[in-house]
Amino acid sequence: MDSLALAATASTPDGNPARRRILDFATERAHRLGVDGITIGTLAADLGMSKSGLFAHFGSKVALQAAIVSHATDEFLRKVAEPALSQPRGRSRLNTLLDAWLRYAEQPGGCFFLGACAELDGRSGAIRDQVGEFAEWWLGVLQEEIEAAVSQGELAPDVSPPELAFELHAFVMQANAGFQMFGDPAWLAHARKAIARRLNGVLPPAATVE
Amino acid sequence: MDSLALAATASTPDGNPARRRILDFATERAHRLGVDGITIGTLAADLGMSKSGLFAHFGSKVALQAAIVSHATDEFLRKVAEPALSQPRGRSRLNTLLDAWLRYAEQPGGCFFLGACAELDGRSGAIRDQVGEFAEWWLGVLQEEIEAAVSQGELAPDVSPPELAFELHAFVMQANAGFQMFGDPAWLAHARKAIARRLNGVLPPAATVE
Numbered sequence: 001m002d003s004l005a006l007a008a009t010a011s012t013p014d015g016n017p018a019r020r021r022i023l024d025f026a027t028e029r030a031h032r033l034g035v036d037g038i039t040i041g042t043l044a045a046d047l048g049m050s051k052s053g054l055f056a057h058f059g060s061k062v063a064l065q066a067a068i069v070s071h072a073t074d075e076f077l078r079k080v081a082e083p084a085l086s087q088p089r090g091r092s093r094l095n096t097l098l099d100a101w102l103r104y105a106e107q108p109g110g111c112f113f114l115g116a117c118a119e120l121d122g123r124s125g126a127i128r129d130q131v132g133e134f135a136e137w138w139l140g141v142l143q144e145e146i147e148a149a150v151s152q153g154e155l156a157p158d159v160s161p162p163e164l165a166f167e168l169h170a171f172v173m174q175a176n177a178g179f180q181m182f183g184d185p186a187w188l189a190h191a192r193k194a195i196a197r198r199l200n201g202v203l204p205p206a207a208t209v210e
Numbered sequence: 211m212d213s214l215a216l217a218a219t220a221s222t223p224d225g226n227p228a229r230r231r232i233l234d235f236a237t238e239r240a241h242r243l244g245v246d247g248i249t250i251g252t253l254a255a256d257l258g259m260s261k262s263g264l265f266a267h268f269g270s271k272v273a274l275q276a277a278i279v280s281h282a283t284d285e286f287l288r289k290v291a292e293p294a295l296s297q298p299r300g301r302s303r304l305n306t307l308l309d310a311w312l313r314y315a316e317q318p319g320g321c322f323f324l325g326a327c328a329e330l331d332g333r334s335g336a337i338r339d340q341v342g343e344f345a346e347w348w349l350g351v352l353q354e355e356i357e358a359a360v361s362q363g364e365l366a367p368d369v370s371p372p373e374l375a376f377e378l379h380a381f382v383m384q385a386n387a388g389f390q391m392f393g394d395p396a397w398l399a400h401a402r403k404a405i406a407r408r409l410n411g412v413l414p415p416a417a418t419v420e
Binding site for chain 2: 031032033034036109110114115117118119121122123132135136162163166167169170171173174177178180181182186187190191193194201
């Protein structure tokens with residue numbers, strides 16, 4: 001399965017320019033203050049719009065938050081998934097995904113979804129579920145590329161894809177968290193080194209390379 | 211330096227039982243809803259207290275939030291630091307710390323500080339700084355024990371303590387995040403395996419073991 005290509009094809013950025021401008025602004029705020037920090041009232045005030053004008057675009061706080069998460073998903077697909085789609089599946093695509101994800105994490109506010117998962121994991125409701133589904137999809141994408149790399153002989157046959165995906169995901173999550181908290185690019189460098197070391201440690205035995 | 215022992219000695223749990231009961235409740239809420247989700251007004255309502263009664267204990271929202279972070283620090287020291295203090299420094303203490311931290315992350319709400327860092331890293335102010343200082347101290351503790359392990363010949367001499375601390379910290383952070391989001395203990399098992407694999411990969415060359 002190619003979950004990455006499927007998601008990229010299914011992605012439909014919002015066609016309404018006014019709505020898109022609102023969502024750009026709201027997503028940036030949600031990045032910094034949390035998805036649950038966004039309400040129609042505060043957002044209308046910050047945008048200098050009337051509450052009823054904003055309400056007409058979204059209809060409810062939950063619909064607004066859901067639109068923010070979808071908007072962030074489109075951004076993630078554009079910045080992290082798309083650069084990797086032109087790469088052959090397996091190790092090349094895996095490396096490109098991790099590299100693009102780290103560059104995304106380096107932007108102001110860091111990775112939207114790592115922040116949103118940490119914010120919402122203790123809650124319940126539609127927005128938490130939407131963010132959880134994204135997290136599951138993304139971990140699945142990394143795992144699929146590891147599986148492809150193993151079956152193509154680019155990684156050792158005894159690699160456990162779920163365990164390796166866990167570790168690689170952990171390095172980016174840690175880099176994102178440390179860089180957002182302390183602002184020191186050493187956090188990103190640590191992740192790049194950790195990823196390279198881990199992947200170099202599971203090269204296939206020379207004899208099995210064709 | 212023994213930052214772990216220093217912090218454990220400096221820890222002074224709140225002596226006022228009424229205040230402590232309030233803080234137990236408030237810390238549990240902050241765990242679930244975020245530190246910034248706690249205000250004197252909502253907390254008073256949830257505790258069935260008057261706002262002025264609660265105000266008399268803390269004086270301001272920021273003072274209440276600061277008391278919550280201190281309360282969570284005491285909990286962390288009790289649950290994660292103390293079990294390790296009886297261990298010899300170096301590899302034994304490092305393993306005990308990571309194990310106790312994973313058990314703490316397994317509790318409802320997970321690790322308070324991993325959640326608080328993710329929540330507050332995009333903000334500014336005293337509470338963010340307090341949480342950031344804790345995170346820096348804790349990463350320093352892990353790094354010190356790695357340094358001790360290297361200098362005692364329990365880990366290979368070419369180990370980079372900041373890089374290894376980054377990776378071990380990442381595994382627990384990822385386990386905490388995944389377990390809180392999906393509730394599957396496989397996340398904790400992945401971290402335990404990743405930690406063991408990583409540490410077994412940097413044993414000292416047999417010749418240097420005395």
